[in-house]
Amino acid sequence: MTVSVEIRDLAITFGQGLSAVRVLPGVSFSVAAGECFGLVGESGSGKSTVLRCMSLLTDIWTGEVRIGGRNVRDIPLKERCRLMQMVFQDPYGSLHPRQSVRTVLAEPLRIHGMDNHEARMNRALTDVGLPVSFLDRFPHQLSGGQRQRVAIARALILEPSLLLLDEPTSALDVSVQAEILNLLNRLREERGFTYIMVTHDLAVVDHMCDRFAVMLHGEVTEVLPRAAIPGNGATHPYARELIAASLEYEGQL
Amino acid sequence: MEQPILEVKNLSIRYNGAPADAVRGVSFTLGRERLGIVGESGSGKSTVGRAILRLLPSAKVSADIMRFEGTDLTALSEAQMLKLRGRRMSMILQDPKFSLNPIRRVGHQVAEAYLRHFPVSRAEAKAKTLEMLAAVRIRDPERVHDLYPHEISGGMGQRVMIAMMLLADPDLVIADEPTSALDVTVRLQVLNILDGLVRDRGIGLIMISHDLNLVRNFCDRVLIMYGGRVVETIAARDLDQATHPYTRGLLAAQPRIGGPRAPLAVLDRRPEWTEEFTQ
Ligand SMILES: Nc1ncnc2c1ncn2[C@@H]1O[C@H](COP(=O)(O)OP(=O)(O)O)[C@@H](O)[C@H]1O
Numbered sequence: 001m002t003v004s005v006e007i008r009d010l011a012i013t014f015g016q017g018l019s020a021v022r023v024l025p026g027v028s029f030s031v032a033a034g035e036c037f038g039l040v041g042e043s044g045s046g047k048s049t050v051l052r053c054m055s056l057l058t059d060i061w062t063g064e065v066r067i068g069g070r071n072v073r074d075i076p077l078k079e080r081c082r083l084m085q086m087v088f089q090d091p092y093g094s095l096h097p098r099q100s101v102r103t104v105l106a107e108p109l110r111i112h113g114m115d116n117h118e119a120r121m122n123r124a125l126t127d128v129g130l131p132v133s134f135l136d137r138f139p140h141q142l143s144g145g146q147r148q149r150v151a152i153a154r155a156l157i158l159e160p161s162l163l164l165l166d167e168p169t170s171a172l173d174v175s176v177q178a179e180i181l182n183l184l185n186r187l188r189e190e191r192g193f194t195y196i197m198v199t200h201d202l203a204v205v206d207h208m209c210d211r212f213a214v215m216l217h218g219e220v221t222e223v224l225p226r227a228a229i230p231g232n233g234a235t236h237p238y239a240r241e242l243i244a245a246s247l248e249y250e251g252q253l
Numbered sequence: 254m255e256q257p258i259l260e261v262k263n264l265s266i267r268y269n270g271a272p273a274d275a276v277r278g279v280s281f282t283l284g285r286e287r288l289g290i291v292g293e294s295g296s297g298k299s300t301v302g303r304a305i306l307r308l309l310p311s312a313k314v315s316a317d318i319m320r321f322e323g324t325d326l327t328a329l330s331e332a333q334m335l336k337l338r339g340r341r342m343s344m345i346l347q348d349p350k351f352s353l354n355p356i357r358r359v360g361h362q363v364a365e366a367y368l369r370h371f372p373v374s375r376a377e378a379k380a381k382t383l384e385m386l387a388a389v390r391i392r393d394p395e396r397v398h399d400l401y402p403h404e405i406s407g408g409m410g411q412r413v414m415i416a417m418m419l420l421a422d423p424d425l426v427i428a429d430e431p432t433s434a435l436d437v438t439v440r441l442q443v444l445n446i447l448d449g450l451v452r453d454r455g456i457g458l459i460m461i462s463h464d465l466n467l468v469r470n471f472c473d474r475v476l477i478m479y480g481g482r483v484v485e486t487i488a489a490r491d492l493d494q495a496t497h498p499y500t501r502g503l504l505a506a507q508p509r510i511g512g513p514r515a516p517l518a519v520l521d522r523r524p525e526w527t528e529e530f531t532q
């Protein structure tokens with residue numbers, strides 16, 4: 001199955017009274033079913049917050065998030081987990097140090113009362129290019145790239161349709177990043193996943209995404225097709241500056 | 254030929270208790286140029302930088318030659334090293350948050366670093382501090398002088414670190430991933446400032462980075478490290494014509510703006526890369 005995403009006026013304020021900070025004043029964008037949509041912008045601009053709101057890790061927001069046409073707040077927790085999963089940046093922090101890969105993968109299966117645990121765990125590991133023998137390993141026995149593969153396997157095991165990827169390769173070396181990006185592209189081709197991917201690297205956006213939103217101070221300044229990157233087709237001043245800096249950094253100016 | 258700023262020959266380093274050397278047989282010389290050291294995490298880049306500044310108390314460091322402006326670094330006492338460090342050779346690290354004292358105003362910290370090395374009055378040190386903050390293109394030096402580290406952004410913090418380091422007028426600067434924690438727009442500003450100052454003053458710069466784009470554009474020459482060894486040395490402008498399969502593999506693994514969308518090349522790591530010695 002493949003799902004679309006629609007976000008309307010997503011707004012959130014942290015804190016109260018004088019210390020209240022309006023982190024997202026009102027974000028709107030939509031993502032087509034099967035699309036890879038990028039979220040870029042300077043650090044602190046609210047990219048991770050958008051993903052955390054969508055997945056209801058944070059739920060004090062206002063506005064509307066629709067996934068496959070349904071209001072995310074109307075989807076029961078268990079069903080929501082089977083619909084969308086999140087992958088975080090830090091492959092070191094996101095796995096519990098004393099849990100084996102088997103435990104990491106078995107837990108969601110148990111919670112969701114799924115059958116054929118062994119077969120599903122084997123499939124998830126094979127999908128992310130790890131040998132089945134890794135089920136008995138612990139995080140300290142894995143490299144950074146292998147940990148991120150396990151984190152992706154954990155996200156895949158409930159067979160979601162939508163993956164929220166928060167800088168999934170920022171902590172990895174470029175050769176390991178290449179393996180993970182190839183893996184994500186292959187999975188999207190095979191399964192029709194929809195991705196929303198936060199990254200700070202426009203070369204990654206150009207390689208992976210169909211369109212992307214440029215965020216600044218909690219707002220979407222502009223949504224652009226990937227083709228806008230090489231010739232800097234942005235119109236908003238910050239989006240132009242970001243693309244220009246990325247081109248210059250790559251030595252393309 | 255002009256005397257090199259730094260001369261390193263056959264440098265090997267093993268951390269205490271480690272089963273193998275973290276750095277093996279590294280040799281290079283540095284003139285008034287920008288030398289990049291690039292490679293993946295764990296390849297030994299930071300260890301080389303720390304060894305030059307003699308900041309490795311828990312490791313065994315050996316070298317045939319490790320000479321800074323003619324001075325044999327391996328023979329200096331810690332007291333003599335203290336006179337060099339921060340004065341004639343300094344280091345910039347990735348995150349200024351860890352290098353600045355959180356409970357002291359940034360201007361005072363810069364002035365203090367200056368007072369540590371030069372016999373001047375506090376007023377002179379402050380004047381010099383403001384001048385240097387302006388030199389790293391901080392628009393309102395008086396205001397920034399009075400801020401605490403948590404009140405400034407990462408990019409501003411890194412400029413303060415550059416100001417602090419350049420005040421001592423060093424001959425050698427080792428920058429270890431100085432902009433990896435910064436947004437790309439800010440990263441370019443900081444690199445351009447560092448670049449301008451280093452060139453104007455004829456400082457020798459060692460730029461340690463995992464980022465091929467950075468060393469390509471901000472260095473003259475690049476050492477590529479793998480598994481503790483230098484596998485290739487190449488002029489930065491020729492990086493795309495690198496011949497070592499590891500360097501070529503790194504370049505091919507990197508997605509590029511406007512590049513093809515075919516699967517990215519994946520490194521096929523060869524055992525002989527850690528054995529051979531090309532230079
Ligand atoms: N739980 C929270 N409480 C208060 N402020 C928060 C919280 N989470 C995020 N913020 C603030 O929201 C802003 C956006 O953060 P984030 O979404 O993490 O940005 P990004 O992912 O774009 O770097 C930042 O200023 C951050 O400090």
Ligand SMILES: Nc1ncnc2c1ncn2[C@@H]1O[C@H](COP(=O)(O)OP(=O)(O)O)[C@@H](O)[C@H]1O
Pocket residue numbers: 268269271275292293294295296297298299300301
């Ligand atoms: N303090 C330390 N004690 C023991 N081993 C270390 C220490 N610091 C680094 N190492 C090891 O030395 C090798 C080189 O590390 P480092 O110089 O930090 O690499 P790089 O800077 O290229 O990422 C790695 O294998 C690392 O695990």
Ligand SMILES: [Mg+2]
Pocket residue numbers: 047048049
């Ligand atoms: Mg974030």
Ligand SMILES: [Mg+2]
Pocket residue numbers: 298299300
């Ligand atoms: Mg390092």
